Amino acid sequence: MAQSVLILGGGIIGLSCALEATGLGFRVTVVEESGFGGQATGAAAGMLAPFSENPDGFDPFFRLCLDSFMQYPEWVREIEEISGERVELSASGSLNVAFHEADMLPMQTRLQWQRPYCAQMEWLDESRLHSVEPRISRKAIGALYCPAESHVFAPKLAIAAEEACRRAGVRLVPHAGPLSKLEVTKASGVSVTMGDAQTWRADRLVVCTGAWSGFLQEWIRVGVPVHPIRGQICAYDAGLGEVRHMVFSSQAYWVRKDDGTIVCGASEDVAGFDRSVTAQGIERLTRWSGRVFSFLEGKTPVRSWAGLRPATLDGRPLIGEVPGCPEVIVAAGHYRNGILLSPATASMVGRLLLAKTDSQGNAFSLERFNRTAEKERSR
Numbered sequence: 544m545a546q547s548v549l550i551l552g553g554g555i556i557g558l559s560c561a562l563e564a565t566g567l568g569f570r571v572t573v574v575e576e577s578g579f580g581g582q583a584t585g586a587a588a589g590m591l592a593p594f595s596e597n598p599d600g601f602d603p604f605f606r607l608c609l610d611s612f613m614q615y616p617e618w619v620r621e622i623e624e625i626s627g628e629r630v631e632l633s634a635s636g637s638l639n640v641a642f643h644e645a646d647m648l649p650m651q652t653r654l655q656w657q658r659p660y661c662a663q664m665e666w667l668d669e670s671r672l673h674s675v676e677p678r679i680s681r682k683a684i685g686a687l688y689c690p691a692e693s694h695v696f697a698p699k700l701a702i703a704a705e706e707a708c709r710r711a712g713v714r715l716v717p718h719a720g721p722l723s724k725l726e727v728t729k730a731s732g733v734s735v736t737m738g739d740a741q742t743w744r745a746d747r748l749v750v751c752t753g754a755w756s757g758f759l760q761e762w763i764r765v766g767v768p769v770h771p772i773r774g775q776i777c778a779y780d781a782g783l784g785e786v787r788h789m790v791f792s793s794q795a796y797w798v799r800k801d802d803g804t805i806v807c808g809a810s811e812d813v814a815g816f817d818r819s820v821t822a823q824g825i826e827r828l829t830r831w832s833g834r835v836f837s838f839l840e841g842k843t844p845v846r847s848w849a850g851l852r853p854a855t856l857d858g859r860p861l862i863g864e865v866p867g868c869p870e871v872i873v874a875a876g877h878y879r880n881g882i883l884l885s886p887a888t889a890s891m892v893g894r895l896l897l898a899k900t901d902s903q904g905n906a907f908s909l910e911r912f913n914r915t916a917e918k919e920r921s922r
């Protein structure tokens with residue numbers, strides 16, 4: 544009989560891993576404390592921006608983002624085909640806008656190292672910027688233009704991924720309540736109890752619980768340093784004016800969605816697990832919205848919300864087996880890029896389930912934090 548895999552967490556990472564694992568022949572169950580796609584996934588602006596999100600230089604994280612980005616069109620096509628749902632992948636391109644000379648130098652440097660990976664990337668001077676994005680502030684002096692970057696409508700992606708999983712034969716268990724017990728034994732695999740009622744058993748466990756993944760430390764004596772960083776975000780009525788591209792400034796970003804809104808995000812607050820929206824957080828976004836698009840000045844967003852990004856200590860996700868406990872795989876800590884990194888994460892988890900990878904070459908393994916802890920213990 545095929546091996547069984549239990550996936551804990553039904554955000555986009557959990558659903559993507561479930562779809563991959565079922566395609567590889569595993570018997571898959573996804574158990575989610577509340578509703579599918581309800582946490583960071585549902586809150587996300589859905590930007591697929593490996594270049595804009597990696598300004599600093601070529602490294603394994605940029606490579607992972609780029610790899611996932613390259614997989615995206617085909618991955619979305621498959622999810623749409625299996626689910627019969629549309630996810631609204633929009634090839635808008637992006638603009639990273641400069642307002643001061645000092646903004647330009649890092650963008651020019653970025654252009655040099657990123658252009659080999661995106662041949663159409665170019666610097667737009669003031670007049671070209673205003674011809675491609677006519678409603679942007681006249682104070683903008685130029686922009687780094689990346690026609691390749693795109694975005695999806697994250698809530699629709701989650702609905703489509705959930706339906707694709709269902710149709711592919713994944714057992715989906717929403718509203719299972721909080722985790723109350725987790726046991727791993729070499730002989731009988733993993734056993735997970737949710738709430739005070741139901742226990743799920745499987746050969747392998749994949750932990751995809753986003754900002755809540757640090758809980759694993761309570762059950763398995765291994766460091767899983769994931770913590771929440773709140774992102775507050777708001778949306779305007781797109782009838783107020785035109786935003787053609789994803790527009791990034793040093794303070795915020797704007798993206799026009801097919802549901803008739805312009806989404807503006809996002810704060811990066813240390814607020815524990817508090818998901819509330821604050822006047823201060825939204826005021827910062829509305830202030831910058833008015834500066835960058837004058838037609839948004841003084842306008843009230845139609846909606847505002849917040850999500851908790853799962854952050855790690857070095858900004859890279861954790862995708863790997865728990866050291867000394869190969870029955871448990873972690874796929875968490877995707878911080879600002881969970882939507883973008885879903886296909887590449889699912890491929891990596893698929894290879895881990897098939898035991899076709901080794902942690903030595905994995906820049907995202909849990910060993911990187913646990914080696915440090917090991918050294919500190921032996922001092």
Ligand code: GLY
Nearest residue numbers: 774808809879880
């Ligand atoms: N990916 C954008 C954000 O996390 O705000």
